Amino acid sequence: xxxSNWIILAVLVxxxxxFLWLWYYxxxxxxxxxxxxILTILWWVVVLAACVGxxxxxxxxxxxxxxxxxxxxxxxxxxxGIVRLEPTGSYVEELQRxxxxxxxxxxxxxxxxxxxxxFTYIVRSxxxxxxxxxxxxxxxxxxxxxxxxxxxxxxxLAVLLKGLK
Numbered sequence: 746x747x748x749s750n751w752i753i754l755a756v757l758v759x760x761x762x763x764f765l766w767l768w769y770y771x772x773x774x775x776x777x778x779x780x781x782x783i784l785t786i787l788w789w790v791v792v793l794a795a796c797v798g799x800x801x802x803x804x805x806x807x808x809x810x811x812x813x814x815x816x817x818x819x820x821x822x823x824x825x826g827i828v829r830l831e832p833t834g835s836y837v838e839e840l841q842r843x844x845x846x847x848x849x850x851x852x853x854x855x856x857x858x859x860x861x862x863x864f865t866y867i868v869r870s871x872x873x874x875x876x877x878x879x880x881x882x883x884x885x886x887x888x889x890x891x892x893x894x895x896x897x898x899x900x901x902l903a904v905l906l907k908g909l910k
Contacts, residue, residue, distance in 0.1 A: 750799050757792050764788065807849050811870040811882075813840055815906070816862050822847075826854030837903045841877040844870060866906060869893075 768774060773781070814821040815836060820828045825843045830836065867890075870882040883893040884905040896902045 750803055753799060754796060757795055761788065761792060808869070808871060810847060810849055811844055811873055813843065813868045813870075814864040815866040815868060816864045819862070821856070821862075821864070823853055824848070824850060835903070836906050837899050840868060840902075841880075841899065844873045845876050868902070868906075 810822070810824050812823070818830050820830065820836065820839055820843065822828070822843055824847055828839060828843060830839055864887050867885040867887065868882060869885065870880060872879055872881040877899055880899060880902070881895075881897050882902075883895045884902065885893045894905050896905055
Protein backbone atom coordinates (compact mmCIF):
# COMPACT_ATOMS: atom_id res chain seq x y z
CA UNK A 746 0.00 0.00 0.00
CA UNK A 747 1.07 3.57 -0.63
CA UNK A 748 2.24 5.85 2.17
CA SER A 749 -0.92 7.96 1.90
CA ASN A 750 -3.08 4.85 2.39
CA TRP A 751 -1.22 3.96 5.59
CA ILE A 752 -1.74 7.52 6.82
CA ILE A 753 -5.50 7.26 6.24
CA LEU A 754 -5.59 3.91 8.04
CA ALA A 755 -3.64 5.38 10.98
CA VAL A 756 -6.07 8.33 11.17
CA LEU A 757 -9.02 5.92 11.28
CA VAL A 758 -7.43 3.88 14.08
CA UNK A 759 -6.54 7.02 16.07
CA UNK A 760 -10.09 8.32 15.59
CA UNK A 761 -11.40 4.98 16.86
CA UNK A 762 -9.24 5.21 19.97
CA UNK A 763 -10.31 8.83 20.52
CA PHE A 764 -14.00 7.95 20.21
CA LEU A 765 -13.56 5.07 22.64
CA TRP A 766 -11.88 7.41 25.15
CA LEU A 767 -14.64 10.00 24.63
CA TRP A 768 -17.25 7.31 25.19
CA TYR A 769 -15.82 6.53 28.63
CA TYR A 770 -15.02 10.16 29.46
CA UNK A 771 -18.65 11.21 28.88
CA UNK A 772 -19.78 8.22 30.98
CA UNK A 773 -21.77 6.63 28.18
CA UNK A 774 -20.42 3.27 29.32
CA UNK A 775 -22.69 3.47 32.41
CA UNK A 776 -25.76 3.42 30.22
CA UNK A 777 -26.67 -0.13 29.38
CA UNK A 778 -28.47 0.06 26.08
CA UNK A 779 -28.42 -2.18 22.98
CA UNK A 780 -27.57 0.82 20.80
CA UNK A 781 -24.05 0.82 22.29
CA UNK A 782 -23.21 -2.49 20.67
CA ILE A 783 -24.88 -1.50 17.39
CA LEU A 784 -22.96 1.78 17.32
CA THR A 785 -19.65 -0.01 17.97
CA ILE A 786 -20.28 -2.61 15.28
CA LEU A 787 -21.36 0.09 12.82
CA TRP A 788 -18.19 2.11 13.45
CA TRP A 789 -15.90 -0.88 12.85
CA VAL A 790 -17.84 -1.77 9.70
CA VAL A 791 -17.19 1.79 8.46
CA VAL A 792 -13.47 1.47 9.28
CA LEU A 793 -13.24 -1.91 7.53
CA ALA A 794 -15.19 -0.63 4.49
CA ALA A 795 -12.84 2.38 4.26
CA CYS A 796 -9.80 0.07 4.31
CA VAL A 797 -11.25 -2.22 1.64
CA GLY A 798 -12.25 0.80 -0.46
CA UNK A 799 -8.78 2.32 -0.24
CA UNK A 800 -7.18 -0.99 -1.26
CA UNK A 801 -9.54 -1.38 -4.24
CA UNK A 802 -8.99 2.18 -5.48
CA UNK A 803 -5.21 1.78 -5.18
CA UNK A 804 -5.27 -1.47 -7.21
CA UNK A 805 -7.31 0.25 -9.94
CA UNK A 806 -4.91 3.22 -9.96
CA UNK A 807 -1.93 0.88 -10.34
CA UNK A 808 -3.68 -0.96 -13.20
CA UNK A 809 -4.26 2.36 -14.96
CA UNK A 810 -0.60 3.30 -14.53
CA UNK A 811 0.46 -0.04 -16.06
CA UNK A 812 -1.55 0.77 -19.22
CA UNK A 813 0.73 1.48 -22.18
CA UNK A 814 -0.06 3.03 -25.56
CA UNK A 815 1.94 1.77 -28.54
CA UNK A 816 2.70 3.57 -31.78
CA UNK A 817 5.25 2.70 -34.44
CA UNK A 818 8.64 3.26 -32.81
CA UNK A 819 7.44 4.43 -29.40
CA UNK A 820 5.60 3.51 -26.22
CA UNK A 821 3.75 5.93 -23.96
CA UNK A 822 3.00 5.23 -20.30
CA UNK A 823 1.48 7.73 -17.87
CA UNK A 824 4.40 7.40 -15.44
CA UNK A 825 7.36 6.60 -17.68
CA GLY A 826 6.37 9.06 -20.41
CA ILE A 827 7.40 8.58 -24.02
CA VAL A 828 9.92 5.81 -24.66
CA ARG A 829 11.41 5.56 -28.13
CA LEU A 830 12.31 2.11 -29.40
CA GLU A 831 15.56 1.27 -31.09
CA PRO A 832 15.10 0.06 -34.70
CA THR A 833 15.94 -3.47 -33.57
CA GLY A 834 14.12 -3.15 -30.25
CA SER A 835 11.26 -5.32 -29.09
CA TYR A 836 8.01 -3.87 -27.77
CA VAL A 837 7.60 -6.73 -25.30
CA GLU A 838 11.12 -6.32 -23.86
CA GLU A 839 10.72 -2.55 -23.57
CA LEU A 840 7.27 -2.89 -21.98
CA GLN A 841 8.66 -5.43 -19.52
CA ARG A 842 11.54 -3.12 -18.60
CA UNK A 843 9.20 -0.14 -18.25
CA UNK A 844 6.68 -2.01 -16.07
CA UNK A 845 9.47 -3.39 -13.87
CA UNK A 846 10.71 0.13 -13.16
CA UNK A 847 7.32 1.67 -12.28
CA UNK A 848 7.19 3.39 -8.89
CA UNK A 849 3.43 4.18 -9.02
CA UNK A 850 4.00 7.82 -8.13
CA UNK A 851 1.54 10.66 -8.58
CA UNK A 852 3.82 12.64 -10.90
CA UNK A 853 2.95 12.62 -14.58
CA UNK A 854 5.21 13.54 -17.50
CA UNK A 855 3.98 15.44 -20.52
CA UNK A 856 1.60 13.64 -22.83
CA UNK A 857 2.51 13.12 -26.49
CA UNK A 858 1.08 15.41 -29.13
CA UNK A 859 -1.99 13.60 -30.44
CA UNK A 860 -1.71 15.30 -33.84
CA UNK A 861 1.74 13.83 -34.49
CA UNK A 862 1.49 10.43 -32.77
CA UNK A 863 -1.04 7.84 -33.87
CA PHE A 864 -1.35 4.99 -31.40
CA THR A 865 -2.19 1.59 -32.82
CA TYR A 866 -2.38 -0.61 -29.70
CA ILE A 867 -3.25 -0.26 -26.02
CA VAL A 868 -1.72 -2.81 -23.65
CA ARG A 869 -3.55 -3.13 -20.33
CA SER A 870 -1.60 -5.20 -17.82
CA UNK A 871 -3.91 -6.53 -15.12
CA UNK A 872 -1.15 -8.46 -13.37
CA UNK A 873 2.57 -7.86 -13.62
CA UNK A 874 5.08 -9.24 -11.15
CA UNK A 875 8.42 -11.07 -10.92
CA UNK A 876 9.86 -8.96 -13.78
CA UNK A 877 7.27 -10.27 -16.18
CA UNK A 878 7.16 -13.93 -15.15
CA UNK A 879 3.54 -13.27 -14.16
CA UNK A 880 2.04 -11.04 -16.80
CA UNK A 881 -1.64 -11.00 -17.72
CA UNK A 882 -3.80 -8.48 -19.46
CA UNK A 883 -5.28 -7.54 -22.79
CA UNK A 884 -4.25 -5.88 -26.02
CA UNK A 885 -6.72 -3.53 -27.66
CA UNK A 886 -6.30 -2.49 -31.26
CA UNK A 887 -7.26 1.18 -31.43
CA UNK A 888 -8.93 0.64 -34.81
CA UNK A 889 -11.18 -2.06 -33.27
CA UNK A 890 -11.62 -1.38 -29.53
CA UNK A 891 -14.61 -3.72 -29.20
CA UNK A 892 -12.37 -6.78 -29.66
CA UNK A 893 -9.73 -6.90 -26.87
CA UNK A 894 -7.31 -9.82 -27.12
CA UNK A 895 -6.31 -11.34 -23.74
CA UNK A 896 -2.74 -12.49 -23.16
CA UNK A 897 -1.03 -14.54 -20.50
CA UNK A 898 2.73 -14.13 -20.64
CA UNK A 899 5.43 -12.59 -22.82
CA UNK A 900 5.05 -15.06 -25.67
CA UNK A 901 1.33 -14.43 -26.19
CA LEU A 902 1.90 -10.67 -25.99
CA ALA A 903 4.68 -10.91 -28.58
CA VAL A 904 2.35 -12.78 -30.94
CA LEU A 905 -0.39 -10.15 -30.53
CA LEU A 906 2.06 -7.29 -31.19
CA LYS A 907 3.84 -9.00 -34.07
CA GLY A 908 2.38 -6.72 -36.76
CA LEU A 909 3.62 -3.52 -35.11
CA LYS A 910 7.01 -2.27 -36.34
